Amino acid sequence: MATDYYAVLGVRRDASQDEIKKAFRRLARELHPDVNPDPKTQERFKEINAAYEVLSDPQKKQVYDLGGDPLSQAGGGAGGFGAGGFGNFSDIMDAFFGTASQRGPRSRTRRGQDAMIRIEVELDEAAFGTTKDIQVDTAVVCNTCNGEGAAPGTSAQTCDMCRGRGEVSQVTRSFLGQVMTSRPCPQCQGFGTVVPTPCPECAGDGRIRSRRTLTVKIPAGVDNGTRIQLAGEGEVGPGGGPAGDLYVEIHELPHPTFQRRGDDLHCTVTIPMTAAALGTKVPLETLDGMEEVDIRPGTQSGQSIPLHGRGVTHLRGGGRGDLIVHVEVTTPTKLDPEQERLLRELAKMRGEERPQGQFQPGQQGLFSRLKDAFNGR
Numbered sequence: 001m002a003t004d005y006y007a008v009l010g011v012r013r014d015a016s017q018d019e020i021k022k023a024f025r026r027l028a029r030e031l032h033p034d035v036n037p038d039p040k041t042q043e044r045f046k047e048i049n050a051a052y053e054v055l056s057d058p059q060k061k062q063v064y065d066l067g068g069d070p071l072s073q074a075g076g077g078a079g080g081f082g083a084g085g086f087g088n089f090s091d092i093m094d095a096f097f098g099t100a101s102q103r104g105p106r107s108r109t110r111r112g113q114d115a116m117i118r119i120e121v122e123l124d125e126a127a128f129g130t131t132k133d134i135q136v137d138t139a140v141v142c143n144t145c146n147g148e149g150a151a152p153g154t155s156a157q158t159c160d161m162c163r164g165r166g167e168v169s170q171v172t173r174s175f176l177g178q179v180m181t182s183r184p185c186p187q188c189q190g191f192g193t194v195v196p197t198p199c200p201e202c203a204g205d206g207r208i209r210s211r212r213t214l215t216v217k218i219p220a221g222v223d224n225g226t227r228i229q230l231a232g233e234g235e236v237g238p239g240g241g242p243a244g245d246l247y248v249e250i251h252e253l254p255h256p257t258f259q260r261r262g263d264d265l266h267c268t269v270t271i272p273m274t275a276a277a278l279g280t281k282v283p284l285e286t287l288d289g290m291e292e293v294d295i296r297p298g299t300q301s302g303q304s305i306p307l308h309g310r311g312v313t314h315l316r317g318g319g320r321g322d323l324i325v326h327v328e329v330t331t332p333t334k335l336d337p338e339q340e341r342l343l344r345e346l347a348k349m350r351g352e353e354r355p356q357g358q359f360q361p362g363q364q365g366l367f368s369r370l371k372d373a374f375n376g377r
């Protein structure tokens with residue numbers, strides 16, 4: 001004996017077409033593979049489709065009611081629910097997206113939106129972390145009505161136009177037969193309830209805008225564009241619905257000396273030719289205070305000197321990047337006669353009066369050496 005299609009849809013044998021359709025839609029929503037991919041559920045979904053295919057078609061229903069199985073005549077089993085036989089596809093679509101008659105009244109309460117605020121931080125604040133007080137301007141729950149939207153002492157009432165269903169239906173006759181259309185109730189905008197006396201504070205919205213101060217902990221290692229998520233600190237939703245999240249986006253201010261690349265800091269120090277040749281120590285105000293950069297004798301222009309662990313804290317996993325000092329050697333331009341005499345004498349002593357120079361292909365100047373240093377070559 002074939003499957004009991006009435007039992008599959010959970011309807012009586014004398015159920016009307018409307019009841020059959022409603023039962024099918026309810027089950028289809030519940031059991032659709034997109035909603036519920038469990039194999040057992042998919043099996044059930046095939047069953048209800050087969051049942052509906054038979055019971056919604058007067059001819060097939062008649063065959064079935066007389067004890068036959070219209071589906072096995074049509075080519076076996078729950079066939080028909082294949083690529084070809086998706087005859088009730090539009091009913092499935094209806095079940096999901098369709099007519100408002102399948103939805104209840106919509107809720108007045110909805111989750112609020114996320115909010116975002118940008119804050120500016122100095123390099124050292126980004127490097128070591130800090131806390132900042134920020135002013136946020138968001139919707140908060142209205143205290144006067146506690147989010148209900150009704151004036152104190154009053155309350156929302158069931159809409160008498162739709163009797164709380166949130167929609168109104170209309171039956172029209174067309175050449176296709178009777179067509180029932182539903183639309184959101186114009187009196188309650190689909191909420192199913194009306195607020196006769198809206199709260200004077202929030203005009204019935206259940207929320208008001210408010211400015212407040214939040215203290216935000218900024219972890220060490222944040223960078224330009226880093227977003228800190230503060231759960232539930234965003235906008236309260238309509239009807240006093242749960243608040244969205246607040247995102248605090250970091251905007252790092254430029255530093256007068258250091259340029260940040262990842263967690264490393266870079267700067268360039270310019271020293272005279274003589275200092276590069278003889279070596280020297282130059283003071284540098286790092287993020288950790290005054291330090292001396294040790295320029296060894298014979299330092300070349302474009303050479304870089306790393307100060308390990310003087311960069312920005314790694315956001316994850318601790319430790320710090322480096323501070324890299326790039327050296328640029330300047331050549332004296334205005335020599336007085338005595339200086340020129342000394343330099344010529346030096347050149348003579350070093351046999352450099354007529355240097356041959358060393359030629360290499362490409363560009364090996366300061367710029368390309370800096371570039372190589374940045375690329376870690």
Ligand SMILES: [Zn+2]
Nearest residue numbers: 142145199202
């Ligand atoms: Zn209010």
Ligand SMILES: [Zn+2]
Nearest residue numbers: 159162185188
């Ligand atoms: Zn209504």
